[in-house]
Amino acid sequence: MTLEEPGRVVLLTASHRVAPGLLSWPAWQTLRAADRVLCADPAHPQLPYLREAGVEVTTAAPAAQELVEECAGGRTVVVLQSGEGDRRLTDGLARLAGSGRVSMPDLELLPGSYDLPGARLLDLVQVMDRIRRECPWSAQQTHKGLAKYALEEAYELVEAVEEGDRDELREELGDVLLQVVFHARIAEEDEEEPFSVDDVAGTIVEKLIHRHPHVFGDESAETPEEVKEHWLRQKAAEKQRESVTDGVPVGQPGLALAAKLASRVRMAGLDVPLPTGEGIGYRLLALAVAAEADGTDPEAALRAAARAYRDAIRTAETG
Numbered sequence: 001m002t003l004e005e006p007g008r009v010v011l012l013t014a015s016h017r018v019a020p021g022l023l024s025w026p027a028w029q030t031l032r033a034a035d036r037v038l039c040a041d042p043a044h045p046q047l048p049y050l051r052e053a054g055v056e057v058t059t060a061a062p063a064a065q066e067l068v069e070e071c072a073g074g075r076t077v078v079v080l081q082s083g084e085g086d087r088r089l090t091d092g093l094a095r096l097a098g099s100g101r102v103s104m105p106d107l108e109l110l111p112g113s114y115d116l117p118g119a120r121l122l123d124l125v126q127v128m129d130r131i132r133r134e135c136p137w138s139a140q141q142t143h144k145g146l147a148k149y150a151l152e153e154a155y156e157l158v159e160a161v162e163e164g165d166r167d168e169l170r171e172e173l174g175d176v177l178l179q180v181v182f183h184a185r186i187a188e189e190d191e192e193e194p195f196s197v198d199d200v201a202g203t204i205v206e207k208l209i210h211r212h213p214h215v216f217g218d219e220s221a222e223t224p225e226e227v228k229e230h231w232l233r234q235k236a237a238e239k240q241r242e243s244v245t246d247g248v249p250v251g252q253p254g255l256a257l258a259a260k261l262a263s264r265v266r267m268a269g270l271d272v273p274l275p276t277g278e279g280i281g282y283r284l285l286a287l288a289v290a291a292e293a294d295g296t297d298p299e300a301a302l303r304a305a306a307r308a309y310r311d312a313i314r315t316a317e318t319g
Helices: 025-033 047-052 064-070 087-099 119-134 143-163 166-187 197-210 224-239 254-268 280-293 298-318
Strands: 008-013 036-039 076-081 106-111
Touching (some): 008 025, 008 087, 025 076, 025 106, 064 076, 064 087, 119 166, 143 166, 143 298, 254 298, 280 298
Parallel strands (some): 008 076, 008 106, 036 076
């Protein structure tokens, strides 16, 4: 079979892992100029966005021969594929090209989307938006009601870090990220002071840039100590705090609170004697301050000792 003006076949790969709608500019140009756009998957996440943009998409899974014939007369046919592609179609086209009996259209493989860093974060935002609207439990949650889960997930993340379990670490990071996105989604509904996840991200981006003048500005920092000095100086200027204790949450675990206060005192160059008193609390305070001065996190040290104690208990139970 011989076809005049064989035309063009574009195999457009638009990954399901990329947030729907994020197609590259060359992909949009090709789609708009095509004579026909085909997609075998009626649930492909890009379809609603293409149709909204006025691109007509036909749900079809043509065989290789049918696709070649579709391009007769110089027509351009775009096949929208998933990230995994369509092995059946590409193998069929390769067989036809190798036969020498068919006038093949020009074949082009075009990546329609790129998995840029952060692309799946957009998926998370969209999923959270739908859950907030359609899940009865999620729809009733408030910032106060969710606060305890943020603490639980943070502790589980710390445990995963200390245990060195990479799979667990990835999962717990996701759980902490969910808390951020969930709270931001709830915040959108506030009638007086709404803000979105983009506002949250924008705030931290501005803060990071401002507090890293050695990266984004003209200042220099050669050591981690100099970086920390930059950070504390910028933070102090932003917050305009009256005391080095301002901003230290007193609701955190006791050893962490004591170490944080000791760190603020040391960084400020203050000479503050430890309070004296009777009871285990004052002895624990002294131990926490000594640990911080030695570069040891007292909370982490106590957790490590507690895990050793737990293991000893289990050994005794089975012995």
